[in-house]
Amino acid sequence: MKLKRDFYQYIIALVLLMIAFVLSISVGRYHISLGDIAKIVSGKKVDDLTKMVFFHLRLSRTIMVILAGMGLSISGSIYQSIFKNPLATPDIMGVSSGANLGAATAIIFLSGSIYAIGISAFLGGLIAVFTAIALTNMSRDRGISTIVLAGIIIGSITQGAIMLLKFFADPERQLAAIEFWSMGSFAGVTSDKLLPILPFFSMGIITLFLLRWQINILSLSDEESKSLGVNVKKVRVVVIVAATLVVGSIVSITGLISFIGLIAPHMGRIIRKKNDFGTAIFSGIIGAIILIIADCLARSISSSEIPISILTTFIGAPYLAYLMNRYR
């Protein structure tokens, strides 16, 4: 009976994801009709321009949106589990701002190539998360507000540093790149950009999958996890690095995407009424659906494309206000 419910929840979510996927392929400045999509999928002939747009623009873009939605949501869900805090997402703990600073540093001081930005963003995120942990440990109160405060502190420091970098940046190339990166976008994602991050993304997700049961237990207090035989310090560091690797690999291409890691896991938990790895994956599907819809809007709402974080922030910030009320 229960298994059936779980099963149906997954099926419904996957069907919605499929619909969103088709929508994402179709929508844009160059419209691809459902008929054309069916033709391409079944291997029939369509005109060259449609085929080019399908393979080179829409398909890799849509796959990237799905990966980003899934990865950010799964990581968000796992952050929330191991910090035992429903607001502990990469955004709120300052990981995103850390990644942002890392990316800005790479844009100014390093080549600004996708690899340099990616690695630098990942390291920035990692430094931020461990700083956040150190800050929360310093406080007596490990409650929800402490993590939010730690995030604010890290956010302010990184914002200061980013402003400094911007001040010295070349306004033509570097400044624009930094601004654009901090707002996030799926524009210009091609398979050449997508493929290099796949190994890192997969490595992170596979590690999280392998440690799924340990993550479950880490959602208890440290003492309780320890008494159940978990090497808390070691496992937690591996989990944090893996989850941050997933976030880092995504944002190195797309730039910052706010709030998905907060909204989707929470919705997943409300629907499934559980907090296991299955729920993290389910949240991933929800995150992918939300992000596809946001990206479709970003592409079609005005004549020029809107950065994705503008939209996710407008959805996410009110949701955060609602959560604050709920977990007061």
Next chain:
Amino acid sequence: MGLLKVQEINAGYDRNLVLKDIGFSMERGTLLGLLGLNGAGKTTLLKVIGGLLSPVKGHVFVEDKDIYTYKEKERAKRISFMPQRHSIVYDTEVLDVVLMGINPYLGVFDSPTSLHKEKAYEALEDVGMEAKYKSNFLHLSEGQRQLAVIARSLLQDSDIMLFDEPDSTLDFNNSHMVLSKIREIVKAKGKSGIITLHDPNMALSYCDTIIVLKDKRIYEHFNVENIDKTFVEDVFSKIYEDIETVHYKNQFFIMRRP
């Protein structure tokens, strides 16, 4: 030779010693009650024995092996610890809470199998909670939660079971229900149980031996079977001051003098 041997323990937090020169040993099939006022070091002692707080000095041996030389998983197979309050934040099914007890027997990349789930269900049967196995843990009453966590300790199946004030959030009926369950398990499965309590009457009713902590040390360590009224009054009046002892149906009860 005892299953558990606690030797000359000094322990505390930062530079503050909370416990001094604590030593005792325990056999299988016995339940030990730790009594003492707030801050007497009951929970600290339990954490030291559970391997959660390294002592400043001294050793804890299980079958002659120092528990601080065990790896986490090996130690968890020998000692389980039930905290004063569970720390489950998110919606979780009762069966999944119990299943966490199987962790010491799993590899780091493993998840519980259906066989483990059956065992978890049996552990719930042992505490009479099988009907709730699909319920949301957070929606249970405090007493039912405690029973579910006891089922988790059962699944963990360690020789030594530690319980930190399992009755602190329970009403009268639930306190007696949980403590008699703990006693029943310790006796039936030949475990060594240590339980911290606030209420001396609960300790006198359910434990085989009692340790009273006072001024960082063991003030008294006695077997409940071999005591008389003067002894009880003498020991407990040192802690609870103005008390009177009543002997009723082969058992001692302590009351505050009106």
